[in-house]
Every structure is written in C-alpha cells, then in structure tokens.
Amino acid sequence: MEQITSSLAPPRAPASNKSSQASSSQSGAGSVAKRLGNELMTLMMSSSPGISAFPKSDSNLFDWVGTIEGAPGTVYAGLSFRISIHFPPNYPYVAPTIKFETPCYHPNVDIASGTICLDILQDKWSAVYSVQTILISLQSLLGEPYNASPLNSDAATTWKDQEAQVMRYYRPISEST
C-alpha cells in the first residue's frame, strides 16, 4: 500500500529539497535507485516504438545505454543511434547527462562529442520528466531540429535542401559495440 501511495505522490518540488538533498545524498541513493527502477519498469512496459534504454550493468543503475531509431518519414528513418545516459546522484532534481555515442549529424548535436542541445535537458528540466519522455523528445528532435540555436551550424545550413548530406557521417552500430 505504501509503495503505491508513494509512487503516486507528485514529485517534490526541487527548490524545497535542494539543501536537504546534498546533505542526505547517502540516504537518497536508495530512493533514486528506486525511482530509476520504476522508470525502467515503465519504459520496458510501455513499448514505445523506436526507443529503448537499459542500465549498463545490474550493479550500477546510474549509467544507462539507450537506443533511438529515427522516426519513419524523417531523414533518419531506418537508422538507429546509441546514446549514453548518466544520472546524477540527486536525480530527478537534476537532469541526466545524455550524449550521442553514435556520431549524429544534426543541427542540435555536436558531432564530435555527441553533446545535445535540448531545452528540457538543461534549463527546462523538471522532475516529472523521465527517461521515457527524454527518449521520446530526442526522437522527435531528430525529425524536427530546433534551428535557432544550432550546435552544428554546418548541419543547420544544409538541413533544408541537402538531406542526403546527413547520411555522410552516419556509421551504423557495429556488432562490437
């Protein structure tokens, strides 16, 4: 019963918790792991097409590997990108760090480091977001780049007419990865 009520309870506001979070990070680790476990469960059960993620190992829930398939109808259709997700110890009050491991030629993605420019991963982050929502956002970002603040200006300029160029930098996920 307790479990149900606690998981149904709205996430606490980040502001009121920031101070206590730092001091009690030790005790918080358990609840973070619990939240991550729940998110994993939800993600596994949701079966949203084309997105998926899983912890790298069973001992560390804070490092995940994710896979995003390009949505059909976009230039990325039929391609799949591997991403890494790192959760901070005070997740979900702080956004996870997400990077593309597969080089992605995209206006909002740095092709060398894989860094992503997405508002909900930076200043618009909220504790109600979850791995699943992030992955869905990323998937839609692939099809609809936010060209106003590009990380990869080259890609931004070629975006409109030279879609084929996008493919130049793509390497499929090899067996060894």
Add this chain to the structure above:
Amino acid sequence: MATDALRAQVAAKWQESFTRLNQNEPGIVGLLNFSQAWNIARECIRPRGLDEPDPLTEYDKSTFQASFELLNKCRRLPILLETFLDDMRKRLPVIKEEVDQYTLEYERTSDTSFILNLVFRLLQWYNKWMPRSELGATLQSAFVLSFQTHIFSILTPTFVRGFKELCASTLPPSDPSTSAPEPNIKMWEAFETLGLLDRYENIIASVGYEHIEAHVVSNFAGQWSTSVLGELRKWMTNQVVPWMLLMYGRNATTTDDARAMLQNVGSRFDFHMAKTLCDLRTKEIFDIIIDFPESTGALQDLKECLHRVDQRANLVHTLRKANHKRLLHPGADTRLILTQYVATIKCLRVIDPPGVLLFKVADPIRRYLRERPDTIRCIISNLTGDDDSGDPLVDDSEPIQPLHQTELEEYNDPNWEPEPVDAGPDFRANKPSDIVSTLVSIYDSKDLFVKELQVLLAQRLLSVTDDDSEKVEKERRSIEILKIRFGEAALQACEVMLKDMSDSKRIDGHVQSQNETVLHPTIISKHFWPMLEATEIVMPGQFRTLQEEYAKRYSTFKPDKQLRWLPHLGTVHLELQLEDRTIETNVPPLEAAFIELFSQQNVWTMDKLIDQVGSSVDKAAALKALLTWVDLGVLKEEGNNTFSLLEVADAAGTTPREPRAVANSAMELPSAPSVQQQQAEQMKVYWKFIEGMLTNLGSLPVDRIQNMLKLAPGYDQTVEQLGIFMEAARLEGLVVVRDGIWKLTPK
C-alpha cells in the same frame, strides 16, 4: 672318494650312536635289549582295528614301562612317535572307507542318524587309537592333532551338510507347544572330542542364526502394532540360550561361569537377532509408514535395532527405493504423496529424532512434489480444511504455530549439539518444527503459497451466492488460522478480499434501499484479487440495462470509483415465460445472455449469437451454453449451428431428457488462472526486459541476462529456467545464440 677325515668323522658318529643304544653293556647286549624294547613299545601303541584286543591283554604293564624308559634313555621316543603316526596314516583308509559308507547312506536316505552313527564310530576309533596316558601328554596331543587332521581331510561336504542338519534337529522347535527334543549330551561330547565343534563353529552358529531368522520372519512379519523386541528377547532366553549352553557352556559349573562363557557368543546371537528384525522392518518400512500410527510398535523396535546394528544407510536406501517405485510416479495422487510424506516425517521422527534419516529420505519426495503442479493447491486446500477426501494432513491436536524460518545455528546455546555423524553436507539441523512448516518449506518461498491461497480464496468467494454469508464466515475463519502460520502481512490481500465481500453486501444494501433491483453484484478491489480470467461478455438487452442502472447508482454513492463488470462470473436466476409454459432455472450468465437474445428473434445461428455478446466467447463455451437450453427443452437445434426457440414445447423435446450440464455448470467454480498461468504472464514481462537489454547492450551471455533481470521487480527464476525460456524464445525466432551469447535476431 671319501677322504680320511670324512671317514674318521663317520666312524666317530657311528661309535657315538652305538654307545648310546648299547648303554655301555658288553658286546651288543644293550643293542639287543633296545631292539626288544622298541618292538614292544611300537606294538603296544600301534593303531589297531576295533575288534583287535587291547595291548594290555598281551603284555603286562611293567614290561611297557621298562621298554619306554629304555627308549627314553636312548632318546629314541621322538622316532617312536613318528613311527606311530606313520602307522596310523597307513591304517586310515579303513576309516575313510567307513566314513564314505556312512555318508553314502546319509546321502541316499537323508537320515541324520547316519551322521550321528558316523560320529560315534569315529569316536570309537579315536578312543581305540588314543595312546595310554602314562605315555605322556606329548604323545597324546600329537595323536589328537594328527587324528583330527586326518579326519577332517576325509570328511566330505556331504558330511558337513548332514552335520548342519543334525545340529538343526537339536534346536528347540519354534512352535512352543511341542517340547524341545531331549538334549543329546553324548553327541555334543563326541563333537567336542573329535574337534568338530571348533572346526564347524561357523556352521553351528549359522544353524542358530537361521533358526532366529526363521522365527522372526514367521512370527513377526507384518506385526507392527506392538513392540516385539522384548518378546523376542524372552524367546531367546527361553529357547535359544539353553541350546547354546549345550555347545558353549557344557563345562560350566556355576551360572557365573556359564554367563561368562556365553557372553561372547550370546552377544553375537543377540546382534543377529536385532539385525534380522531390523532387516525385516526395513523391508517393510514403506507399508509400516502407510499404517502409521497403528505401526508405532514396529517403529520403536526399529529404533532400538538401529542402535544395536548400524543399518541406517540401508534403511535410507530401501525407503528411497520404495518411494521411488511406489510413490513418486505419475499414477500416484498428489494428495496421497503428501499424506505419505507427512506419515514419513512422523515415522522417521520416531526412529531418528535428529532428523538425518528424514532429511535423506525426504529430499527426493520434496523434489518430486516441487515438480507437481497441484502440490500447493493440495496443501492449501488441506490446510483450510476444504478437503473432502480423507483425513487432514495435520492433526487438529497439533498446536498451530507460526512458520519457522530457518535459523542460523545458535552456538551460545548451552544445549547445542553437533550434527550427527552421518549427516550430509547440506543437512540442515532443522529444529523439530511442525508439519505445516515442513510442507511449506518444500518451496523456497512462502509467497507461492500465499498467491495460490489467494487464487483458491477468490474462486471460493466468487462462488458464494447471496444469503450465503455462512460460507464467507467459514473462509474468514480459515484465513484467521492461516494468518497465525503465515503472518498477518502475507495474508493482507486475503483480508481485503474478505472485506470486499462484506463491503459489497453493504453497498448492495444501500443501492437496493434506494431502488430495488434484481442485480446483486460482488464488488472486488482489482489490485488485491488475483487476476481473473477476462472473457468479456457484453450482456444484451435487459441485463445491460440493469448493469448500467446499477453502475450509475453506484457512482453516485462512491463518486471516486467506477464499476467494471465481470459479467461472466456469477449466476442468473431466470424465469422464462413461453407460450405454453414457464421455466424457472439458475444458469451462468452466458446462457442467460443467449436466451435474452432469443427474446428478440426466434432463430439464431451460433456465430451471430457470439457476435452479439462480444467475440471473446469461444465456440465451445457458446455451444455448451446453447445445449443447456436444448436440454431444458427451450431451444431446438436445427442443424448447421442454427438454433430456434420452442415457444410451444416440442412433443419430442419435452420428454424429460437428463439435464446434462445444468447442475454442473451452475455449480462450477469460476476460474481464476492458476499460479502457473500467472507465471507465464510474468515471463512476458521479463521478456520485455530481456528485449530491452539486448537492444541496448548488444549480445549477452545467459548469466549476465540473469543478473540484469534482477532489475525486474519480483524476478525469481533460476538460471536454468531462464535458459529454457531463452531456448523457447529462440525457437520462436526472437533471439539467436552463438557460443552461449544471446542476441536479438537482426531485423
């Protein structure tokens, strides 16, 4: 070629011998005397025929003595002894002939008196040849040894057989009414004199052993109600010991002497008795367990015998074999196996309180039970006393205790005892716990039990019709009992289920008070009930109207909640008004739905009917429902899956046909998927996880998958089970495996 020196040496030797024999007499007088004395002495100790006269009749006593003294002086006695033995050897064929004759006779007639006569005959020879005692012990003992050696070499295996039979004939009969044969003391003496007792000790002992064995088997096989060991010991004292005295205690003058003599052999016989009884009971152990508690006596005996003889391993082996052959096969009912298992527990606790034997025997049974799908159900239904067949596994007398958790050993306990020596490495010193704990511990966790209990409870509660609150009360009682065992927390869901029942009643009362309706639903909390089979029937016509009205009223009463109907559970009381007759009956909802449809139109095909109630109904169920009405004479099958309503009773149709499944189908318990099906459901969840990890992490060995699956809540499968599951997934083409590494089938 002889040298002078050699010649001189021979001459000296010769001279010396001569002087010794001649006794310093002049000339060769001494030599002549010696010769005479030698002849007399040899003649008088010569082995004679039985009919020849005693030497004393020929020579007088002093002559002997003089001759022997002379021979002794000349140091020729050893030579005389050798000559005597040689003579004896030469006469032996006579004895051999006789022995052969007697044994032949025995072989022909199987009459042991021939053997007895042979023994006496041998004794005669023995006495005849025995040198006179004046001649010294050396000569006599040399004779005895030599005579016995020769006799033994002559005696044939046939004699041994006869001898054994002869001994057996002296035993007291096992039937106490006839008196024991007169002890033939002379015979035993003859045996001893001839050295037969020592030589054939084993045979005599085996006669005794066989006697004991025969007695035990013929008198005590199948006699389990009382302890027979005491009786057996008494029998030994009265019957066997006197017999043993004949052999082993003849020389005893006092009882103390006799006791000392019998000590050794007596304890051997006692051991053998215990061993025989132990063997017998071991052989019968399976049936003894079946007969428990009527067989307590036998168990007590077995316990004591096992103290005396170390046959524990044998007992375990025999019982395991019997269990394997007679119990653990598909033909045996699970209930039966459980009953026998419980009896085994009780019996072996009598025999071996520390439980080592039990642990060894129980292991295969438990493993087998674990594989049976209905074990849990059996145990649970037995625990709740819901079993009509036979006695409950658990005595009512046994106090109800909470389940024992396996505890770590407490070394600070002053009464701590080490594990018994024959305990295996994984023997758990289970403290004497109650039967239920033992049964529940067949499975690794009691969660399975709790889940199955919920399923059973759900089935039973759902079959409760209104005004049958007594049944609910009964369930409540049994849940209370189980709570003591499993703990309050584990049975919380059951508690909620029971509460739902009473709440439904209350809510129904409230709804009815506002607007009376014929519908009396049981409102259950989805989270706390086991998954119920979801065939979604859409109830047609008036039923739907009733449902909707009820739901509306319910939601005004409890605005935050919503009713989801499970119309396939429950029963409907119907009154059909046809043109010529009225039919009143209780039917399951599907039947009611169909007949409702017939009120709209008189002829339906089955497929149409199914479409009307929602296509989740399978054909078999639909056919069964329709046939119920056919049996009641309401519908008529037109062939081709078409049914028509009989507004006017069919002449043929009204002939009372045995209403087939009506009674049964109404009574049938609503089905809730068993734990197994739920597990399959669970596995689907785990597959999602496996899919997720293989998508993101590439290829993984099965161990990694197993570890990663720990992230999935409630995952409790073993690596073997996972392996089987993965293999099944491979066969479905979902995954591929190479060198033990699994990955998703490439798209």
